[in-house]
Amino acid sequence: MLPYCEPYKIKMIEPLYRSSREDREKWICEAHYNMFNLKSDQVFIDFLTDSGTGAMSDRQWAALMSGDESYAGSRSFTELYETVRELTGFEYLLPTHQGRAAENVLFSALVKEGQLVPGNAHFDTTKGHIEFRKATAVDCTIDEAYDTTQYHPFKGNVNIGKLEELLKKSADKVSFILLTATCNTAGGQPISMDNMKQVRKLADQYGKLVIMDAARFAENAYFIKTREEGFNDKPIKAIVREMFSLFDGATMSAKKDGIVNIGGFIALNSKEIYQAASVFNIMFEGYLTYGGMAGRDLAALAVGLRESTEFDYLESRISQVAYLGEKLKSFGVPVQEPFGGHAIFIDALRFLPNVPREEFPAQTLVAELYKAGGLRAVEIGALMADRDPITRVNRYPALELVRLAIPRRTYTNNHMEYAAAVAGEVMEISKKICHGYRITHEAPIMRHFTIEMEPIA
Numbered sequence: 001m002l003p004y005c006e007p008y009k010i011k012m013i014e015p016l017y018r019s020s021r022e023d024r025e026k027w028i029c030e031a032h033y034n035m036f037n038l039k040s041d042q043v044f045i046d047f048l049t050d051s052g053t054g055a056m057s058d059r060q061w062a063a064l065m066s067g068d069e070s071y072a073g074s075r076s077f078t079e080l081y082e083t084v085r086e087l088t089g090f091e092y093l094l095p096t097h098q099g100r101a102a103e104n105v106l107f108s109a110l111v112k113e114g115q116l117v118p119g120n121a122h123f124d125t126t127k128g129h130i131e132f133r134k135a136t137a138v139d140c141t142i143d144e145a146y147d148t149t150q151y152h153p154f155k156g157n158v159n160i161g162k163l164e165e166l167l168k169k170s171a172d173k174v175s176f177i178l179l180t181a182t183c184n185t186a187g188g189q190p191i192s193m194d195n196m197k198q199v200r201k202l203a204d205q206y207g208k209l210v211i212m213d214a215a216r217f218a219e220n221a222y223f224i225k226t227r228e229e230g231f232n233d234k235p236i237k238a239i240v241r242e243m244f245s246l247f248d249g250a251t252m253s254a255k256k257d258g259i260v261n262i263g264g265f266i267a268l269n270s271k272e273i274y275q276a277a278s279v280f281n282i283m284f285e286g287y288l289t290y291g292g293m294a295g296r297d298l299a300a301l302a303v304g305l306r307e308s309t310e311f312d313y314l315e316s317r318i319s320q321v322a323y324l325g326e327k328l329k330s331f332g333v334p335v336q337e338p339f340g341g342h343a344i345f346i347d348a349l350r351f352l353p354n355v356p357r358e359e360f361p362a363q364t365l366v367a368e369l370y371k372a373g374g375l376r377a378v379e380i381g382a383l384m385a386d387r388d389p390i391t392r393v394n395r396y397p398a399l400e401l402v403r404l405a406i407p408r409r410t411y412t413n414n415h416m417e418y419a420a421a422v423a424g425e426v427m428e429i430s431k432k433i434c435h436g437y438r439i440t441h442e443a444p445i446m447r448h449f450t451i452e453m454e455p456i457a
């Protein structure tokens with residue numbers, strides 16, 4: 001069989017700047033060891049996020065030029081509406097400026113104080129929007145997701161037993177069930193179609209809505225096609241349609257599988273919920289046919305959604321992520337397996353076994369990768385897990401991960417080789433690293449974005 005190959009060529013490039021270790025040590029200290037405080041030209045390869053950082057196609061750029069900036073009834077809205085309806089089957093669409101805005105609007109309509117929102121490891125902004133409303137996000141992910149050494153093709157799956165128990169005990173408190181596809185927090189891991197069907201069945205028994213956090217829905221469909229029995233012959237778009245048919249609606253961060261730099265939406269079946277959410281959309285985002293996006297961005301998103309649901313694109317995308325994973329493994333770096341759809345997750349507890357958990361081993365590794373080679377990664381561990389909103393005690397999640405998120409269509413495999421070699425160098429000295437960082441400043445919610453830290457000598 002021939003190897004995979006990118007189904008595109010490069011038309012425009014953007015320079016990257018090399019720096020010395022000395023420069024980087026100074027910059028990261030000035031940034032209070034928070035990677036969000038670094039300037040982008042202080043970074044050589046930026047794995048901070050795959051969100052809004054991808055490269056648009058020439059067709060998307062062309063769509064930008066033909067965007068319709070009418071306040072109401074924009075032609076670009078209609079293009080997006082028709083695309084979303086065709087891909088998802090949902091009748092109602094509310095554009096928002098990004099994913100968390102979609103959460104804000106939809107949860108304003110659906111989530112009440114004291115309620116529960118069970119699902120598979122909610123993303124941090126999602127959890128933030130639930131907790132902000134004094135409700136609770138209940139993680140029902142399967143246990144296998146929390147063992148980085150164990151293979152499971154669908155580590156994003158919900159533990160049906162756990163969910164059923166929760167519904168049996170407290171169905172009256174459950175606002176809706178939220179499935180994140182792929183599950184970012186569990187390592188970019190997919191949910192199987194079979195698991196989605198089981199969740200749907202349970203939800204129907206208890207009369208509950210099921211909403212998809214659809215940020216990486218296309219990558220999830222690729223994994224269903226390549227890993228789940230009975231889907232190999234089906235086109236991605238058919239799998240996508242089947243996935244969405246099991247849901248009542250979705251929130252979308254279009255900065256991921258929409259391959260645009262900014263944008264999001266809510267898509268729904270229910271006119272009633274659409275009408276309730278519309279009020280909040282107008283208040284927080286903008287009128288119903290633009291919702292915080294420029295007409296040109298709506299147009300580029302319509303094209304991006306069609307491109308991200310092409311098999312050839314997804315194959316090259318996910319194979320590049322796996323390429324980085326394999327290279328890291330060849331240097332002995334402990335990584336979450338199977339590899340995620342948008343990122344490789346390094347197990348920091350295995351990488352830095354001598355750094356105590358209260359000194360934030362994943363953040364310590366993030367700093368080392370930057371100092372060694374200018375890589376910018378992100379901590380997905382105790383810093384991001386934040387404090388318990390009631391007791392204010394630090395939460396220590398089952399996994400302490402470093403995420404290397406790969407922007408779409410942006411870097412080459414040479415960049416992946418370089419990054420793996422940097423991690424390999426840090427691996428060689430990993431046992432000698434015994435101390436991490438202490439917090440010197442933190443915000444009351446979603447602290448990791450603005451946190452300030454100092455090394456524990």
Ligand code: F0G
Pocket residue numbers: 048049050051098099100101123125126180184213215253254255263264405
């Ligand atoms: N849901 C998931 C699964 C996400 O990964 C994100 C964002 C959001 C919702 C919120 O969307 O950023 O458009 O407001 N994830 C980014 C990341 C930030 O780096 O993983 P947003």
